Amino acid sequence: MPHVQLVPTIRRRRLAQTLKKLRKDAGMTSEDVAAALGWQVPKLSKIENVRQQIQPAEVTELLKALGYKQDDLKNAEVFTALENLARDARKKPGWWQTYSGVVSPSYADYISLEEDAEQICEWTPLVIPGLLQTTTYARETIAGTTSSRTPEEIAALAEVRQARQAVLTRRDHPLALWAIIHETALKTRFEIRPTTMREQLRKLLDTTDMPNVTIQIMPSDSTAHPGILGGFSLVSFPGPTPDVVLLENLSGATYVEGDGTQPFTGALERIRATALSVEDSLARIAQIQERHRK
Structure with a gap:
C-alpha cells in the first residue's frame, strides 16, 4: 500500500x-x-x-x-x-501559521486538507475526533498523550483544535463530517477535572443537531470489523481531486493517496454497518453521559 x-x-x-x-x-x-x-x-x-x-x-x-x-x-x-x-496553491499558509511554534508541518498539512475538504469520514476507536472536542477535553487529552509540551504549548494546541471546528459552520459549503466513535472513547475518566467527559458528551449530543454532522457509536460488544486494526480519517474534496487518508500514531502522521485509499473506503462502509444506528448512537451517548454524573 x-x-x-x-x-x-x-x-x-x-x-x-x-x-x-x-x-x-x-x-x-x-x-x-x-x-x-x-x-x-x-x-x-x-x-x-x-x-x-x-x-x-x-x-x-x-x-x-x-x-x-x-x-x-x-x-x-x-x-x-x-x-x-x-x-x-499560490496563497500563503492559513490562520494556523500563527501557531507555527506548536503546529508541526504534518499537522499543518492536515489542517490545510480540512480547509479544502468537502467531507471527512473518521473512525476513532480511542478518542473523540478533534472537530468535536471541547476545549477542556482537548487540553486534557493533549496533556495526557505528551510529556514534552509546556502548559503554554498544550493550551495553544487546544486553541488550534477549537479553531479547526470553524469548517463545520462556514457559510459556504460547511464541511460534512461523519464520525464513528468506539464506545470506549466515551468512558475516559479525568481525575483532575471529573466533569470533562460529561461536558464532552453533551457537546456530542448538541453537535448532532447540525445537519452536516453524523455520529455513530461502535458498541463494545460489536462483531469483528476492519476498524479493529486502527483508526483513520478519509478526506474527500469537491470535483475530481482524489481522496486522502490520514493515519496517526505516536511517531506522527502518515498519508495515503491515490489507489491506496480504496481499501479504506471499503473498510469504512463495513465499520458503518457494524456500528449502532444514528438514533441508537445518540441514546448510547446519553446513557453514558448519565453514568458520568455518578
Whole structure:
C-alpha cells in the first residue's frame, strides 16, 4: 500500500496528481497535451511532478485540451474545483501559521486538507475526533498523550483544535463530517477535572443537531470489523481531486493517496454497518453521559 508523506506544498501536490490523472484518463500523452497547448513537454512534466506552479488560466486551457467544455454544466465542477485549487496553491499558509511554534508541518498539512475538504469520514476507536472536542477535553487529552509540551504549548494546541471546528459552520459549503466513535472513547475518566467527559458528551449530543454532522457509536460488544486494526480519517474534496487518508500514531502522521485509499473506503462502509444506528448512537451517548454524573 503506497504511503506518501505530504510536503508543505500540499495543494500543489493534489493539483498535480489530479491533472496527471485526468490526462491519462483522456488517453493523451504529455506530448499530445503540450502540442495542443503550444507548450514545451518539459513544462507539463514539471507541473505534473510539482516542480513548477501552474496558473489558474493555464488550468482552464489544459482542461480544454483534455476535452472538457467550460460551458458544459457537467464539467463546471471540474473547472471550478481545479481553478480554485491552482489559485489557493499560490496563497500563503492559513490562520494556523500563527501557531507555527506548536503546529508541526504534518499537522499543518492536515489542517490545510480540512480547509479544502468537502467531507471527512473518521473512525476513532480511542478518542473523540478533534472537530468535536471541547476545549477542556482537548487540553486534557493533549496533556495526557505528551510529556514534552509546556502548559503554554498544550493550551495553544487546544486553541488550534477549537479553531479547526470553524469548517463545520462556514457559510459556504460547511464541511460534512461523519464520525464513528468506539464506545470506549466515551468512558475516559479525568481525575483532575471529573466533569470533562460529561461536558464532552453533551457537546456530542448538541453537535448532532447540525445537519452536516453524523455520529455513530461502535458498541463494545460489536462483531469483528476492519476498524479493529486502527483508526483513520478519509478526506474527500469537491470535483475530481482524489481522496486522502490520514493515519496517526505516536511517531506522527502518515498519508495515503491515490489507489491506496480504496481499501479504506471499503473498510469504512463495513465499520458503518457494524456500528449502532444514528438514533441508537445518540441514546448510547446519553446513557453514558448519565453514568458520568455518578
